[in-house]
Amino acid sequence: MSEYPVREIELRWQKFWEEKKVFQTPPNPKKKYYVLVMFIYPSGDMHMGHARNYCIGDCICRLRKLQGYDVLHPFGWDAFGLPAENAAIEHNIPPWVWTFDSINLCKRNLKLLGIGYDWDREVTTCLPEYYRWNQWLFLRFYERGLAYRKEAYVNWCPRCQTVLANEQVTADGKCYRSSCATPIEKKKLTQWFFKITDYAQELLDGIDELTGWPESVRTMQRNWIGRSEGVEVVFQLDDGTPLPVFTTRPDTLYGVTFLALAPDAPLAESIAENTPYAQRVKEFCARVLLQPEIERIAAGKEKEGVFTGRFALHPLTRERLPIYIADFVLAGYGTGMVMGVPGHDQRDFEFARKYNLPIKVVITPPDRKLLPDELTEAYTAPGIMVNSGEFDGTPSEEGINRMIDYLERRGLGRRKVLYRLKDWLISRQRYWGTPIPMIHCERCGIVPVPDEQLPVLLPPTVKDYKPKGKSVLAGVEEFINTTCPKCLGPAKRDPDTMDTFVDSSWYHLRYTDPHNERLPFAPEEANRWLPIDEYIGGIEHACGHLIFFRFFTRVLHDMGMVAVKEPCQVLHTQGMVSLEGKTMSSSKRHGVWVGPFVEEHGADCARLAVLFAAPPEKPLEWSDEMVTGVKRFLSRIWRLFNSVGPRPSDIGVAPERLAEKERELYIRLNQTHKKVVQDAENFQFNTAIAALMEFLNVLYLFPDKSSAVYWFALERFTLLLAPFAPHLAEELWHRFYPDRGSIFSERLPEWDENFLSFDTMEIPVQINGKLRGKVIVPRQATEEEVKKVALADKAVREFIADKKIQRVIYVAGRVMNIVIS
């Protein structure tokens, strides 16, 4: 079937859109609409999984344009990062060569699809005009105490030879890059951090307002921030040193029989000194810390520990409690030390059984007694406090607060809220990133690079990109040697680069003012467009980027640079596209590729295929069959429009004066119009397209294809089709109006509220809840009238026979149910 010259049409209108700058952002939006699709890491070819994302964004962008909104629909490149650098090492080419090749490839694919971006606002994060503002923002964060350096155990990827943020370590302790997936090690290093924990509570509270986000993402973020309320209780080391310990269960305080310290907590190094246990403790810690994190923290692993030879005093009972080092205690949470309550905490129970530590029962269930020796597991549910001094008899849930008050009054503890969220480690020992704008001077210490010296340029090429366990830039003499801005003496630049998630934390703001040379963006420009009206991207960013960009937006709000506190109200996470059961992937060369697909079937076909197959948030298994239906749909449109003969000169419609058949068509048109618009607004593109298909079938069957109302319907249908199959719609539009501009500069009229329902309606009649007949009544029929017709219906009458009618329920326009006995 060669009747539909798909590529010819598509290329024509893609060129037209570009030349006429149809998707250029209006400078002074009156009715703003900001559609943002997460930008891409340009790392190779583009598959249908990518395409799905961009088609969703483009569809809503085009619909809003037709509705008269001033739309901002930008795109850009998340261009710094490891794959470019690894490619550079492998092929010995500068990372920027590889990166710009990839960008060009991606851009070609996006243009093949005809996505309507405003390319004048393109943002590329590896260019100095972008990353200088990463540096500028870093300096502002530094001034506000939100960027700091500390020594800490950090996640180290031995293959990438760099540290990673917590968010970049997978659940099973591997490097987040799927092509690397090397087990992460812990290494003690001095690194730069962003103090996101200062915003932990705000970020948590803010989630409540994000009602347009998927529930799953909100829950994930709540868990990731992980707020817990409790108390820091102060025990005492045998030499008098205070030993604070965090607990959420102070009601079990009388049940403490030991303390446990993390092997990587600072105190662990010194605690066993001068005891006979010193050597064993040292060996134990060394062994545990050498284990890859995956093995060490694997759930269900048997707990291990070692006695330190030291004791602590219980704050209330003054009992002597042995102090252990235990591998299940985390150094990075709380104080790195926990109180062991084997009776009421499962981990402590297992540990106590293994090392023969005493078990005390201090909470009992209301209905039975617990005997320590008979316990097979810890009793963790609420109950009544026992063996707890003056707290005996108190319900444990009430005891929590009473105990905290009691401890606070005596200065033995204080109420505390703890978060699981850690500060964000942003320094990387790699080349291909934003240089950290700091200078290390032997005399003045750490000195920020003055604003007027920005950007600190990344040297465009270096001799050897291969990392050797320390920063690549440290070995680049002409970069690393500089003068101290304070004392003008010789000094060294910070050799690290920033995590690429810094780049993506504010790109949504740069798009609003992409060419600003004085600021990352002008507040008045950002405020014109923020918040993002629809943000579209993958759910894999739930606890990474989607927290970081909220964090940045809040900091920028506090700096007075943006009015909003949250960057986006509505978030759509699109489902993965898989092929033969496996997620499509560029790096694994597994997928259906945009280029060949568009060459064969066309861009409109690709768009409809991904939009029609399933709702956007659902995962999608690609199959060639799903292309058949939409391809047929496009051909049917084409054939219909080619078969209808000349357009009447006047297609004005006076709805009230239409003949019956025409009136029916007009009503169906309005019903379709309403459904398509409302479904698309709700991101139910699959049912919106279904409605268009249904209406096309109506158009096929309509007898008088030369009537004005028919042409009116064809024209409206074209407008409704435009967001979904923009190339074909544009082509058809220009047949109606050869001299006018783009269909996307037109205005989609409102549907006609007065013609949404037919003059008669069909009412199903149930008897005792079972469907027994259907009656046709005028639209305005009252309950009495419907009842009269229903009772006259033959089938209904036979069913009722001589039974008595108990009651009749009528739901206007929906159903009538006759209850008989």
Place this chain on the structure above:
RNA sequence: GCGAGGAUGGCGGAAUUUGGCAGACGCGCCAGAUUUAGGAUCUGGUCCCGAAAAGGGAUGGGGGUUCAACUCCCCCUCCUCGCACCA
């Protein structure tokens, strides 16, 4: 283990917001038309039992509320995703 979401024809999915004709739309399949043939196209049909009509059954399983339940409530099974020794 904790948390979130889900289970509807041979398949992808509608209807769940607001309880009101379950299976829209599409794929596949069947029949007819057209065509030299194939393909394409057009028209119609397509949940199950029942030859058919009548009727009955059916939304993972079991119970409940209701005139009426895919939809609400309780219990169970299974699936997907996230977090996972966070004290």
